[in-house]
Amino acid sequence: MITKLIHTIDQIVKFGLEPNLIITKNERDLSLEKSLITIYSLYFDINYEHDNTDYSEYNEHKYADIRKNVESNFPDFGFYNIALDLMDTCAKDNTAIGDAIDDLSDIILDLLQIKWRIENNSSDDGLWYFQFIFSGHIQQHIIDLLNYLKQRK
Structure with a gap:
């Protein structure tokens, strides 16, 4: 599992570590979605x-640098609407704005750690950290970003 996890992390984090990747x-x-x-x-x-x-603490990459590279690799990414509470079908003010660049940048930062x-x-x-951070942070970003990619098609 570790080998597959590291390989998959590398496939995603390249978009935040390397600017202006040459790829259609x-x-x-498709690579990101998979x-x-x-x-x-x-x-x-x-x-x-x-x-x-007691292990050493991670303190490597900065959000601004990652975000800048994600923006260069996904210049067509932008904002989108999300429902705040999917179960509340009667609420009038039940939408918020999501940000695909922020979603991917946050995912990359967590995966790097x-x-x-x-x-x-x-x-x-x-x-342990993967399990800890997934349900509280990465999971929702992945769901939102996958939905964004789907809606754009």
Whole structure:
């Protein structure tokens, strides 16, 4: 699982680490969509041994740098509408604005930390962090970004 996770992380984070990648829009969007779905799927296969080791803390990449590179690789990405509460079908003020660039930038930052923890602390620490950050942060960004990609087609 670790090898597949690292490979998939690399497929996504390149869009935030490298500006102006040479890739067609269709190939880019398809690659991103497949990789996001793989990350989502791998979450359900997380298996790790918790230890009580105090590991080093991650402090590597900055949001502004990642966002700038994502903007260069996805100049056509923008804002979109989201429902605040999908279950409340009667609410009048139930929409908000989402940002595809922010979604991908946040996903990349979290994935970089997962990868860093695997490579610098331990596989278990990286998988623990993946499990920890997924449901509270990455999951919603992936869902929103996949929906954005679908709606654009």
